[in-house]
């Protein structure tokens with residue numbers, strides 16, 4: 435099936451000022467996508483949407499929801515569906531880091547990270563694909579991390595790696611089950627990207643040390659990830675599914 439003339443993308447976790455989500459929403463709006471944002475910070479989600487509508491002249495709407503709460507997710511998605519032209523693509527970006535060493539992990543921390551970084555991806559995807567299959571076309575992209583493939587070694591530790599590895603398995607299986615219904619599902623594994631997710635620990639010295647571990651002599655920018663998202667949700671990427679695209683400066687080759 436072809437994309438409709440006017441199409442929308444929903445991004446979760448697109449409210450933080452220096453985050454990958456906000457940069458991606460702008461990158462996609464600049465290329466003609468109408469934008470829906472779901473973020474736990476409702477005020478910021480609305481502000482970013484208003485800014486995008488103003489700057490790029492597209493339809494944009496921001497709503498508040500905790501992705502770990504299925505009822506909130508479904509209500510938020512319903513609102514976006516009413517506000518936007520056909521939603522063709524979903525990008526799961528909402529996530530939290532967790533630098534807690536495994537021997538110090540409490541059940542509370544384990545569940546917090548799993549609930550947001552893995553269950554959250556499931557809740558939003560499940561709601562989105564219910565509508566996508568009725569249109570016979572859809573693109574789902576979910577943010578994993580190179581730490582899922584390398585066993586940490588970046589900032590976050592085991593619980594984060596486990597949740598992000600779950601995203602890769604989830605993506606492959608959704609791709610297999612829903613491919614015949616017109617949906618593609620892919621994951622992106624970023625290496626270290628210059629945002630605020632590491633809680634201010636990403637000093638200049640740390641950036642240099644992290645870059646030295648890869649092939650390319652720098653850490654990544656939100657724009658590096660935005661461009662990968664734009665490709666994977668494009669109409670032209672219709673033969674690509676179940677993949678994990680590493681955008682990590684060569685940290686992990688597979």
Ligand code: NAD
Pocket residue numbers: 446447448449450452453454455472473474475499500501502526527528529530531550577578579580623624625626627628629630631
């Ligand atoms: P960020 O902290 O800048 O942005 C995360 C966004 O998610 C924020 O807008 C936040 O409000 C939102 N959010 C957090 N918890 C939420 C919840 N429960 N419900 C709804 N929204 C919630 O982070 P970022 O660096 O832009 O990361 C985006 C994604 O990329 C995350 O999934 C992250 O794990 C992944 N990632 C980032 C890096 C990196 O180095 N920055 C590397 C690999 C993967």
